[in-house]
Amino acid sequence: MTVGLFIPCYVNQFYPNAAIATLQLLQKVGVKVVYPPRQTCCGQPMANSGFEHLTQECNNLFLENFAEFDYIVAPSASCVLHVKDHLHSDEEPAKAERVRAKTYELVEFLTDVLKIDKLAARFPHKVGIHQSCHGLRGLHLAQMSELNAAPFSKPVRLLNMVDGLELVTLERPDECCGFGGTFCVAEEAVSVKMGKDRVSDHVRHGAEYITSVDLSCLMHMEGILQRSKSAVKAVHIAEILNATR
Amino acid sequence: MEKAEKDHAALAEEFIKDEERVDWHDGALWWIRQKRDMAAKNIPEWEALREAASQIKNNVLSNLHDYLLEFEANVTKNGIKVHWAADAEEHNAIVYSILKEKGIEQMVKSKSMLTEECHLNEYLIERGIDVINSDLGEYIQQLDNEPPSHIVLPCIHKRKEEIGEIFHEHLGTEKGVSDPTTLTRFARRHLRNVFVTRRAALTGVNFAVAETGEYVVCTNEGNADMGAHLSEVQISSMGIEKIIPQKKHLGIFLRLLARSATGQPITIYSSHFKKPRKGQEMHLILVDMGRSRQLGRPDFRDSLKCIRCGSCMNTCPVYRKSGGLSYHNTVAGPIGAILAPNLDMRKHADLPFASTLCGSCSNVCPVKINIHEQLYKWRQVIVQEGYAANTKVLGIKAMAWTLSSPTSYSTIGKAGRWVLNNIPFAVNNKFNPWYKQRDMPDSPKESFGEWYAKHGKDEVK
Numbered sequence: 001m002t003v004g005l006f007i008p009c010y011v012n013q014f015y016p017n018a019a020i021a022t023l024q025l026l027q028k029v030g031v032k033v034v035y036p037p038r039q040t041c042c043g044q045p046m047a048n049s050g051f052e053h054l055t056q057e058c059n060n061l062f063l064e065n066f067a068e069f070d071y072i073v074a075p076s077a078s079c080v081l082h083v084k085d086h087l088h089s090d091e092e093p094a095k096a097e098r099v100r101a102k103t104y105e106l107v108e109f110l111t112d113v114l115k116i117d118k119l120a121a122r123f124p125h126k127v128g129i130h131q132s133c134h135g136l137r138g139l140h141l142a143q144m145s146e147l148n149a150a151p152f153s154k155p156v157r158l159l160n161m162v163d164g165l166e167l168v169t170l171e172r173p174d175e176c177c178g179f180g181g182t183f184c185v186a187e188e189a190v191s192v193k194m195g196k197d198r199v200s201d202h203v204r205h206g207a208e209y210i211t212s213v214d215l216s217c218l219m220h221m222e223g224i225l226q227r228s229k230s231a232v233k234a235v236h237i238a239e240i241l242n243a244t245r
Numbered sequence: 246m247e248k249a250e251k252d253h254a255a256l257a258e259e260f261i262k263d264e265e266r267v268d269w270h271d272g273a274l275w276w277i278r279q280k281r282d283m284a285a286k287n288i289p290e291w292e293a294l295r296e297a298a299s300q301i302k303n304n305v306l307s308n309l310h311d312y313l314l315e316f317e318a319n320v321t322k323n324g325i326k327v328h329w330a331a332d333a334e335e336h337n338a339i340v341y342s343i344l345k346e347k348g349i350e351q352m353v354k355s356k357s358m359l360t361e362e363c364h365l366n367e368y369l370i371e372r373g374i375d376v377i378n379s380d381l382g383e384y385i386q387q388l389d390n391e392p393p394s395h396i397v398l399p400c401i402h403k404r405k406e407e408i409g410e411i412f413h414e415h416l417g418t419e420k421g422v423s424d425p426t427t428l429t430r431f432a433r434r435h436l437r438n439v440f441v442t443r444r445a446a447l448t449g450v451n452f453a454v455a456e457t458g459e460y461v462v463c464t465n466e467g468n469a470d471m472g473a474h475l476s477e478v479q480i481s482s483m484g485i486e487k488i489i490p491q492k493k494h495l496g497i498f499l500r501l502l503a504r505s506a507t508g509q510p511i512t513i514y515s516s517h518f519k520k521p522r523k524g525q526e527m528h529l530i531l532v533d534m535g536r537s538r539q540l541g542r543p544d545f546r547d548s549l550k551c552i553r554c555g556s557c558m559n560t561c562p563v564y565r566k567s568g569g570l571s572y573h574n575t576v577a578g579p580i581g582a583i584l585a586p587n588l589d590m591r592k593h594a595d596l597p598f599a600s601t602l603c604g605s606c607s608n609v610c611p612v613k614i615n616i617h618e619q620l621y622k623w624r625q626v627i628v629q630e631g632y633a634a635n636t637k638v639l640g641i642k643a644m645a646w647t648l649s650s651p652t653s654y655s656t657i658g659k660a661g662r663w664v665l666n667n668i669p670f671a672v673n674n675k676f677n678p679w680y681k682q683r684d685m686p687d688s689p690k691e692s693f694g695e696w697y698a699k700h701g702k703d704e705v706k
């Protein structure tokens with residue numbers, strides 16, 4: 001099995017460690033991983049701002065980079081959801097459909113495809129999970145608090161395999177952090193207020209780290225944590241699952 | 246509506262300046278969301294009920310023409326006069342002509358968002374007719390000369406002290422009194438007097454049963470009933486989408502409505518109106534006001550399933566932090582943001598962008614409207630129709646980011662700096678809205694692409 005590693009544009013530039021952790025984690029569990037260097041952006045920032053009609057170039061490039069792999073895996077629920085929902089091609093619709101179906105977010109891939117049931121990871125800290133909305137309500141990585149349905153959580157299941165890690169309970173387990181793509185600047189006041197309130201829920205409940213399947217949410221909350229000189233850190237779930245300290 | 250030139254982002258920013266108010270507004274609505282969750286989780290068939298309601302409304306929307314004619318025939322047979330109004334102007338003129346014919350100069354009104362949409366109060370007041378909103382929250386908003394900020398809880402954005410102040414100013418209660426029970430008692434005494442002296446009462450409609458020609462009004466205060474029962478002329482205004490086919494379907498909707506709205510098993514009053522009392526006259530006005538246009542938009546048609554429970558507002562973090570008035574539309578929140586562009590795309594171009602697309606709204610909606618997907622689709626329509634440029638909503642930085650072609654950059658080498666130059670959270674200066682209240686991420690020594698070019702071959706075992 002060969003996996004094409006999809007690293008979203010901003011992760012590549014700002015969070016190389018999360019990308020490295022994703023790569024190493026997949027290699028540790030025995031997967032052959034290739035990173036196609038010519039990848040750019042999935043097109044989500046444009047599409048969510050109403051410019052989906054300008055994203056065909058992104059789509060074509062994505063297909064060109066990733067069509068050959070058995071699976072495509074990314075450490076970003078939000079970008080994966082965009083690919084799954086919106087990747088299309090008028091010339092090669094069948095190819096686009098195949099690529100959509102084999103694109104996975106990391107946690108989903110470890111859980112549903114590799115069916116991982118143990119990990120050699122250690123992270124002796126108190127951790128709060130931030131449910132990315134696209135991971136939760138889009139990819140259904142965990143049960144949504146609004147529904148009358150049986151609870152489950154793929155990220156929790158994996159984090160429970162990590163030695164020394166203690167999960168904190170939040171008051172609002174799946175409230176949005178307010179990042180929202182261009183929303184973060186277009187609606188700056190609301191975005192920041194939402195972020196401050198999310199962060200405070202984690203801090204009040206004793207989290208040392210906030211983790212998530214989405215770096216965009218984490219980047220937003222990290223920006224708020226750092227501005228308030230908080231000691232609490234944001235860390236991508238791949239870095240925890242790959243940690244051995 | 247004088248605030249309409251400011252967009253949602255600007256109005257929200259004003260609301261957020263009073264952070265203590267935001268926290269309390271957010272907490273009050275979250276508490277209602279939690280009550281809703283408990284009520285929904287108490288009945289095992291909850292998700293099945295939502296699905297059934299959604300499908301019944303599907304059937305209604307697909308056969309609306311026939312159901313409306315069936316309803317009209319039955320209502321008429323029951324002795325109620327039916328009127329049809331294409332828009333607000335026609336609706337208001339009909340109400341006015343009914344009152345004028347009877348020589349009525351005072352009317353009591355309850356539970357009608359539709360007449361708020363039509364700006365009926367202003368219209369009648371200009372023509373010398375006095376209107377009093379009898380629903381307590383709506384009454385407070387009317388006294389304060391503000392539109393409702395929430396369709397179920399019209400003055401949820403006001404502190405009890407502010408309400409005490411309004412009562413003091415307009416009704417002469419003692420200054421500084423803000424105890425809700427005292428104020429409610431006072432308002433009740435005042436409104437009782439209104440009820441006995443008004444000859445005409447207008448109410449909204451929650452559900453209109455095509456099969457029987459009856460309609461149901463759901464309230465907790467019973468003011469709608471009191472107005473209607475004491476009136477000589479009763480007028481009811483409803484949007485044409487309020488139809489349900491048969492009486493047996495009511496059970497599904499009544500169970501969903503109250504649980505979704507407030508977490509109650511049922512509203513205190515679910516009043517059925519079917520025929521006039523002896524000596525009473527009843528009028529029913531069926532209003533289109535953009536609904537048939539929305540019905541013709543395949544991507545947005547399902548927004549007409551809405552039963553106005555308000556739960557999408559209570560769950561929406563953007564609504565909770567920004568307050569209903571920041572949506573500058575009668576119906577605020579997620580549902581308002583998908584209904585309003587149909588009424589006036591230019592004026593409401595900002596609303597579909599006032600969301601993070603988190604999707605919580607679609608999950609609580611008792612009729613399963615795909616609200617967040619419609620928000621996404623409205624964004625595409627608004628951009629394509631050229632209205633995005635009319636709003637500051639996207640922000641100049643955000644525009645630059647979205648419009649730059651990402652294919653011009655590669656992840657390795659200097660060109661990779663495209664992100665640094667274009668992505669809004671990367672520019673460290675005070676003109677950048679990201680940086681105002683948030684730090685930018687640290688710039689690492691090398692990008693992942695650069696790292697991979699050097700180390701990609703070393704396998705970790």
Ligand code: SF4
Nearest residue numbers: 551552554555557610
């Ligand atoms: S859209 Fe759904 S949740 Fe929102 S008010 Fe209407 S019925 Fe309620």
